[in-house]
Amino acid sequence: xxxxxxxxxxxxxxxxxxxxxxxxxxxxxxxxxxxxxxxxxxxxxxxxxxxxxxxxxxxxxxxxxxxxxxxxxxxxxxxxxxxxxxxxxxxxxxxxxxxxxxxxxxxxxxxxxxxxxxxxxxxxxxxxxxxxxxxxxxxxxxxxxxxxxxxxxxxxxxxxxxxxxxxxxxxxxxxxxxxxxxxxxxxxxxxxxxxxxxxxxxxxxxxxxxxxxxxxxxxxxxxxxxxxxxxxxxxxxxxxxxxxxxxxxxxxxxxxxxxxxxxxxxxxxxxxxxxxx
Numbered sequence: 001x002x003x004x005x006x007x008x009x010x011x012x013x014x015x016x017x018x019x020x021x022x023x024x025x026x027x028x029x030x031x032x033x034x035x036x037x038x039x040x041x042x043x044x045x046x047x048x049x050x051x052x053x054x055x056x057x058x059x060x061x062x063x064x065x066x067x068x069x070x071x072x073x074x075x076x077x078x079x080x081x082x083x084x085x086x087x088x089x090x091x092x093x094x095x096x097x098x099x100x101x102x103x104x105x106x107x108x109x110x111x112x113x114x115x116x117x118x119x120x121x122x123x124x125x126x127x128x129x130x131x132x133x134x135x136x137x138x139x140x141x142x143x144x145x146x147x148x149x150x151x152x153x154x155x156x157x158x159x160x161x162x163x164x165x166x167x168x169x170x171x172x173x174x175x176x177x178x179x180x181x182x183x184x185x186x187x188x189x190x191x192x193x194x195x196x197x198x199x200x201x202x203x204x205x206x207x208x209x210x211x212x213x214x215x216x217x218x219x220x221x222x223x224x225x226x227x228x229x230x231x232x233x234x235x236x237x238x239x240x241x242x243x244x245x246x247x248x249x250x251x252x253x254x255x256x257x258x259x260x261x262x263x264x265x266x267x268x269x270x271x272x273x274x275x276x277x
Contacts, residue, residue, distance in 0.1 A: 013035075016032045017187075021211070022194075030065060033065060037057070049221045056214075090194060092197055143245065147252050151255035181218065185222065188215035192208040213242065217239045222235075
């Protein structure tokens with residue numbers, strides 16, 4: 001059953017990511033982007049990090065995807081003009097994927113089964129956050145506040161030119177190995193790299209960067225779940241902070257896209273050769 005779940009989630013996630021990176025219509029790409037992050041959240045549930053999966057859904061599906069849709073609507077006049085595609089980015093992404101797959105398959109220690117661990121409860125996560133990670137938590141809070149203020153300033157400034165119960169224990173019933181999760185993560189990362197390097201629309205580039213960060217978070221959760229000491233939720237904490245930082249980056253990035261569009265009436269990065277003016 002778990003093997004089947006892994007295969008279904010992997011197909012859903014990778015198909016959504018590939019569609020988000022290659023579709024011509026931005027709105028369709030945004031919907032595919034949301035499907036991708038639903039799949040990544042499902043991977044977190046499969047690995048026993050239910051809290052991180054819920055955070056992923058609330059932050060990316062409930063916030064970032066909505067912000068992307070609003071940004072698309074605010075820059076809709078420029079969407080039909082962008083049909084550029086940089087094929088050298090495809091070559092780089094394929095080469096990167098080949099190198100990562102070769103390294104993953106060559107490392108035999110990655111073919112391990114997940115150990116049995118106690119369920120990672122919200123209480124445990126809160127205790128760790130308020131003890132070992134209290135200062136990083138405060139720093140992330142400050143970063144989010146600064147990102148919110150910065151995004152508001154960028155958007156509001158005048159343009160220069162206007163024209164489901166948890167068990168007591170998570171058992172090792174899952175047969176997918178760490179190697180398989182890393183392969184999926186590598187594929188996600190390279191698809192994000194493909195979007196960031198080959199597309200010329202700024203929102204497509206931002207979607208690619210978000211997919212790459214999500215692939216890194218999947219690595220953090222997978223290494224935590226398959227580690228010899230999974231009772232220490234270090235990977236979970238890193239993933240939570242990473243999601244928060246990525247959300248701040250997305251908010252500021254989308255605000256920059258809107259600001260640039262208001263000044264230059266374009267979101268094609270090839271036409272932006274200066275930051276002043």
